[in-house]
Amino acid sequence: MSFGYVLRRLLSAIPLLLGISVILFAIIHLAPGGPLDMYTENPAVSKEALAQISAAYGLDQPVPIQYLLWLKSMVVGDWGYSIRTGRPVLTEIVLRLGPTLELGGLALIISLIIAIPLGIISASRRGSKLDSSLTLASFAGISIPVFWLALLLQLLFSVQLGWLPSAGYKSIGGGDFLDRLRHIVMPAAVLSLATVASWSRFIRSGMIDVLNQDYIRTAYAKGRSERGVVILHALRNAMIPAVTVIAVDFATVISGAVITETVFAWPGIGRLFMESMDGRDYPMLMGLMMMGSLGIIIANIIADLAYASLDPRIRYG
Amino acid sequence: MTIKLTRRAALQGMLAGTAVLTTMRAFPAWAQAPGGTLIVGLTYEIDTMNPYSTGFLGDAQAAVIEGLIAPDKDAVYVPVLATEVPSLENGGIVVSDDGKTMQITYKLREGVKWHDGEPFTSADVKYTWEAVKDPAFIAESKDGSSEVESIDIPDDYTVIVNYNTITPTFAATLFTFGIMPKHLLEGTDLNTSSYNETPVGTGPFKVKEFVRGQYVETVRNDDYWRTAENGDKLPYLDSIIFKMIPDTNTLITQLKSGEVTMVVSTPYSQASQVQGIEGIEIVQGPQLSWQHLDFNFKRPSLADLNVRKAIAMAIDREVIIRAQGGFPKAIKSPVVPVFDFYDDSTPVLAYDVAAANALLDESGYVAGSDGIREKDGERLSYAFMVQSGRADDELAQQVIIAQLKAIGIEATANNQTGVAYREARYKGGYDLIYGRWITSANPVYHDFWGTGGANNGQSYSNPELDAAMAEFENTLDPAERKVAASKFQAILAEDLPTISLVNNVALIAKTTKLKNFVPNPTNMTNFVDTSAWYME
Numbered sequence: 001m002s003f004g005y006v007l008r009r010l011l012s013a014i015p016l017l018l019g020i021s022v023i024l025f026a027i028i029h030l031a032p033g034g035p036l037d038m039y040t041e042n043p044a045v046s047k048e049a050l051a052q053i054s055a056a057y058g059l060d061q062p063v064p065i066q067y068l069l070w071l072k073s074m075v076v077g078d079w080g081y082s083i084r085t086g087r088p089v090l091t092e093i094v095l096r097l098g099p100t101l102e103l104g105g106l107a108l109i110i111s112l113i114i115a116i117p118l119g120i121i122s123a124s125r126r127g128s129k130l131d132s133s134l135t136l137a138s139f140a141g142i143s144i145p146v147f148w149l150a151l152l153l154q155l156l157f158s159v160q161l162g163w164l165p166s167a168g169y170k171s172i173g174g175g176d177f178l179d180r181l182r183h184i185v186m187p188a189a190v191l192s193l194a195t196v197a198s199w200s201r202f203i204r205s206g207m208i209d210v211l212n213q214d215y216i217r218t219a220y221a222k223g224r225s226e227r228g229v230v231i232l233h234a235l236r237n238a239m240i241p242a243v244t245v246i247a248v249d250f251a252t253v254i255s256g257a258v259i260t261e262t263v264f265a266w267p268g269i270g271r272l273f274m275e276s277m278d279g280r281d282y283p284m285l286m287g288l289m290m291m292g293s294l295g296i297i298i299a300n301i302i303a304d305l306a307y308a309s310l311d312p313r314i315r316y317g
Numbered sequence: 318m319t320i321k322l323t324r325r326a327a328l329q330g331m332l333a334g335t336a337v338l339t340t341m342r343a344f345p346a347w348a349q350a351p352g353g354t355l356i357v358g359l360t361y362e363i364d365t366m367n368p369y370s371t372g373f374l375g376d377a378q379a380a381v382i383e384g385l386i387a388p389d390k391d392a393v394y395v396p397v398l399a400t401e402v403p404s405l406e407n408g409g410i411v412v413s414d415d416g417k418t419m420q421i422t423y424k425l426r427e428g429v430k431w432h433d434g435e436p437f438t439s440a441d442v443k444y445t446w447e448a449v450k451d452p453a454f455i456a457e458s459k460d461g462s463s464e465v466e467s468i469d470i471p472d473d474y475t476v477i478v479n480y481n482t483i484t485p486t487f488a489a490t491l492f493t494f495g496i497m498p499k500h501l502l503e504g505t506d507l508n509t510s511s512y513n514e515t516p517v518g519t520g521p522f523k524v525k526e527f528v529r530g531q532y533v534e535t536v537r538n539d540d541y542w543r544t545a546e547n548g549d550k551l552p553y554l555d556s557i558i559f560k561m562i563p564d565t566n567t568l569i570t571q572l573k574s575g576e577v578t579m580v581v582s583t584p585y586s587q588a589s590q591v592q593g594i595e596g597i598e599i600v601q602g603p604q605l606s607w608q609h610l611d612f613n614f615k616r617p618s619l620a621d622l623n624v625r626k627a628i629a630m631a632i633d634r635e636v637i638i639r640a641q642g643g644f645p646k647a648i649k650s651p652v653v654p655v656f657d658f659y660d661d662s663t664p665v666l667a668y669d670v671a672a673a674n675a676l677l678d679e680s681g682y683v684a685g686s687d688g689i690r691e692k693d694g695e696r697l698s699y700a701f702m703v704q705s706g707r708a709d710d711e712l713a714q715q716v717i718i719a720q721l722k723a724i725g726i727e728a729t730a731n732n733q734t735g736v737a738y739r740e741a742r743y744k745g746g747y748d749l750i751y752g753r754w755i756t757s758a759n760p761v762y763h764d765f766w767g768t769g770g771a772n773n774g775q776s777y778s779n780p781e782l783d784a785a786m787a788e789f790e791n792t793l794d795p796a797e798r799k800v801a802a803s804k805f806q807a808i809l810a811e812d813l814p815t816i817s818l819v820n821n822v823a824l825i826a827k828t829t830k831l832k833n834f835v836p837n838p839t840n841m842t843n844f845v846d847t848s849a850w851y852m853e
Contacts, residue, residue, distance in 0.1 A: 037739070049459045056455045084372065085364045086455060086508055095529060151566055158574040166570050172356075172534055172558050173526070265562045267530030274563070275362050279372070 005316040006301065013297045020293045021074075021286070025067045028285055035059065035083040035280045057083050057283075070286060080283035084276065089287040092272065097254065099169055100268035103261070104253030106184060107191035112246075115196045116235075119203025123238075124230055126208060134200070141197030146190055150263040153186050167265035187264040191257050195249055202245050206238035213237075236310055243306045251299030255292035349549060351537075353852030354556040355831060358568045358577035362530055362561050365513040368494045369449055370456040375494075376581065377533045377559040379844040382495035382518035385423050385442065385476075386488060387846065388758035388839040392605065392655045394488045398437065398496060398519060399423040402488070405793050412483065412793065418466075419483050419793070423492070425474040429542045431498050432523040439470035444499035446478075446491060454507045461490025485793050489759030493841070521552035521848040533559045543848050553851035557844075572597055572826060579831065581843055583824040585642040585709065591826045602823040602836025602843070603655045606755035607648055608637075608710075610717065610816045613745050614776045618695050623680040625813040629666040630673035631724045634818055637713045645819035650806045651754070651762065653820045655838050658789075658802035663810045673724045682725070690725040698727040699748035702741060705732035713818075714751055745774040753821070758839040761790050762805065766814050777814040828852075 035057070036050050054060045058069055073080060079089035122131045158166035164182055165171070171179050210216065211234055219229045256270025265271075269288065276284040308314045357376070365371050368378040375382075385399040394402045403409020403421045411420045429437040448454060450462040464484050469477040480487070498517050502510060514527040521543065522535035536556045543551045560577060562568045569587055571577035573594050583591055583599065592599055610632070612619040619625065634647040649665035652658060682690035682697060690697045701718065703710040711732070718728045728749055733741050741747055754765060754772075763786040764770045768778040782805055789801035809815060825836055825843065830853045837843045 033734070048463070049457050052452065052459075053455055053457070086370065086513070092529075147564075147566070151570065154567065154570045155573075158576070159570060162574065166574050166576060167562060167567050168560070168576075169531055172532055172560075263564050263567055265531075265560070265564070265567060267528075271362075271530060271563060 006305075009301045009304075013294075016297065017290065017293060021071065021290060022067070024286060024289050024293075025063075025070070028280075028282055029063050029066075031280070033280050035282060037280060053083075057081070059282075066282075070283070074290075079287045082276070082281055082284045084279045084281045084284065089283050092284065093269070093287055093291060096256070096267060096269045096272045099266060100254065100256045100261070100270065102180075103184060103187055103191065103266060103268060104257065106188045107195065107257075108250060108253060110188060110192040111195040111199055114192070115199035116203055118196070118200040119238075119242075120207060120230060120235065122200065122204040123207030123211060124226070138197040138201055141193045144193065146194070146259045147263050149193065150186070150190050150260065153190065157186060167263070169265075169267050187257075187260050187266055190264075191260045199242060199246060199249075202242040203238060206241045207234060210234045210238045240307060240310055243310065244303050247299045247303035247306065248296065251295040252292070254295045255288070349545070349547075349553055349832075349851045351550070351553045351555070351851070353554050353830075354558060355554055355579055355828075355850070355852070356558045356560060356577050357579045357581065358560050358562045358571055360561075360563060360565060360568060360582065362563070363527075363533060363559065366516045366524065366527060366533070367456070367507070367510075367513045369458045370454075370507075370513070372457060374840050374842050376842045376844050377535070378495065378516070379520075379842045380522045380535055380557055380847050381520045381524055382516055383520045384493040384495050385425075386493055388488075388493075388837070388841055389846075390835045390837055391657070392758040392839050393657065394493075394758070396426075398426055398429060400426055404795075410793055417483065419480045421478045421480065421487060423476040423478070425476065426542065427474055429519050430540050431500075431519055432517045432538060433498075433501070434540070435498070435500050436473075437496070437498075437519050438473040439476045440473075441496050441499045442476045442492060443468045443470050444503060445495075445497045448497055448502065448507055449491065451507075456507075458490075458494055461487060465491070483791055483793065485790065485798070486757070486759040486761060489757040522554075522557055525556075530561060532561065535559070541848060545849060551848035553849070554847070557847065578828040580826040581823065583826045585644050585824065588642055588644065588824050591824075594826075596829055597826050598829050600825045600827060600834065600836055601644070602825055603653070603838040604755075604821045604823050605653055605655065605758065605760075605838050605840070606753050606821045607651060607653055608645070608713065608751065608753055608818045608821065609651065610818060611750045611752075611775055612777075612814060613748050613750075613774075614814070615745060616695075616699070616748050618682075618692065618697055619699075619748060621680065622813065623676055624682070624697070625816075626666060627673040627676045627724055628721065628726065629813055629816050630669045630676070631720050631726070632717060632816065632818070633668045633720060635668075636720070637716050638819060640712050640716055641709055641819075644822045644824065646822060648817050648820045649810060651765070651809065651815065651817045652760075652802060652806055656760070658799045660803040660806045662803075663806045665810060670723050677724060684725045688722075688725055689727045696727070697725065698729070700731040701728040701749040701751070702731050702733060702738070702747035703751045704738045705734050710751060710753070717751060741774070743772065743774045745776055747774075750774075751818075755840075758841070762786055763790060766809065775814060779808065779812060779814070782808045782812070 036054060058066055070080065081087065082089055082092055085092065118134060122134045125131050154166040157164040164186055168183055170183055216229060216233060219233050254269065256268045256273060258270035258274055260266065261268045261270035262274055273288050276288065308316060359376060361373050363377055366378055368375045368382055371378065383397050385397060386394045386402050387397045389395045396402055401407055401409065401424065403423060409422050413419065425439055431437055446462060446465055446468055449456065449459055464480050464482050466479045466481040471477065495518065501517055502512060515524045521538055521541045523538050524533060525536045526534045534556065537552055537554065541551055545551055562571060565584055565587060568577065568580055569590060572580060572591060588599060591597060612625055614620045638645050638647065648654065650659060650663045677690055682692045684690050701714060703714045705711070714730060718730065721728050731747065742750060742752070764772045766773055766777055766782060767786055768783050785801055785805035785808060789798055789805060792798050792801060823836060827834060832851055832853055833849045837845050
């Protein structure tokens, strides 16, 4: 692992991002509708006003020209202006990134804390009743629709018990730590459910693979306790396949959780994406998707580096 | 003496009844103690607080920013920052001798203060026109600004607006959306101004905090100019909070848990759930939008009045209404009953399948082996378009398809989304189209059915109708306008380029503690006059 390797990977990401941007730009413009559609049912909006807005955002140009204009300003760090709010795209994204990172980050930490022990227990008690019930619970966790679970939790904790606010990032005028904690509990729980379920599966299968290896038998033969074998010898190797999944899941955090954020009225990137999609806010969508793509590329580099540190046989030069 | 109880008279009776109730309730002074917070749930994200550049109808904006005049609960304009609504009778509108231009004079209310304490004057009105007209300001609602030639402000409380044309619709545009404070905004860039987040207005509530994607908190304006009839200072409420909750299920949950105490657009499908919530009631408010079935006159059979008549008689509005929870109201004219120029004597063809079939038989449309009629080689088989994704419209479409089948007409769903739908609608890429139109409180109709009208994708042209609509849209005298309106309503009902089916209804869920609330059907929203609302 070297600095040179990372640099080369980052440089090779540039043509990749360029390619992605062309495809995304094309797809966005192929989708029916346009940014000005939202005004067409408003009787107060005249054709002249629409033409003026269209010109102001360059929407009257041919799509390839629009792309080149977008690219030109992107290169110098100008992300453009949101058509919906008229504010700079970067300002809007930064504003929403905080709540999204808080929610996604907390959900991932919860997931790690729960998924790793669950995976280990399942694998070392393979075939037991405990393993079967955890397997069943995992599939349930993956299959339960987020909006449905969210609704149930809201009805229980907000309507019936009145313990937690059903949605939102903070109370009106409030926003101290405890207030925000009360708001984040339910969305974080909902968001971590599916990741816990899928990660514990990956860790379980990784563990089972490793536990069948010769060196594990050797370790047992040397008189190591089961606990020692699993934690010291097996876990590190078993994590390699799981790391890929976890790294990519970490990367998708910055794209926001669209459904969870919408259901819990969480002011994050996912909701910004939905609003921008509904309004066909092209500059905003491009900004969000480019940021998401960059996140995934970086996460993959980190995952590759993590392999090397987990497995001494892997070396990048 | 015979009393003829028309529906309009009945409606007026109901309104009078409500007025009596409200007045009676208004007398006990203890009932209207100031205080209380109303929490409104909105399903959209407020983009900007500037009423001229927002892409939505400005709910929160209306509580903060006032215009010179505003439409009331019956869509009739009443004075706000002006002391009266200019008209020909009161001399507020003067038409030039050649009849081509007009001059409108507003007398402004004295003693009104901006939220920052500065006095509101005629200079603010003039500035608002200049700011909205400025091409550098990117805004949707610039309507009415280009028709103004110049504005004179002889003193602080007189505004003389010189128009370069005659526009009876002046009330629906420029100064009604809101007046902007010159002393704060002159020389600033309105596209990036902080006015878009925390606007300074003259309204009963002022913006305390706008948190993007979350809420707008407004608090009482202690220096508000309006007082109640009993002398109470207004507004009564301490605060109105507008929360942005994109998911309607979550919104209903928030009503249940008391985190939200008002929802202005309850979906028809969730009304019964909301009605079961303790402490929440649903108020039905009229809306200016209506559902219509239109024909494409390029199809020879649809250009035949007898076929259009038969279709009109084959559609049972009651079934369409029942399919939508029973909330929409049957109508017979595109002029919805809220308007005073709605003509209740507009003829309507009653639901009568037998008569419809007989009419088609007489006109020579013979059923083929599959039951579908045809004449001169043209089968009565139509491409039927609604906007896909609109559940209510798709449901109504299925009802209409089934009803048309009963008279030997085949309609096949050919639904489109977004721009494709809009293009087809404007260019006539359909045989039948079912959809929704909405007008402002000062409506024009020639766009829909006038020859070459911007929204007329039907290739429909009727000089007689054009003349009646032109008369309606270029006349300032209310009595003459009413006569012209009756004329074009009758023509539309008899020539049937469109079948007006139902008038949409707004379902407003609110806490039963909130009193004095009156729904407003116009694009100025329910929050256009919030000052008299109070919590019990």
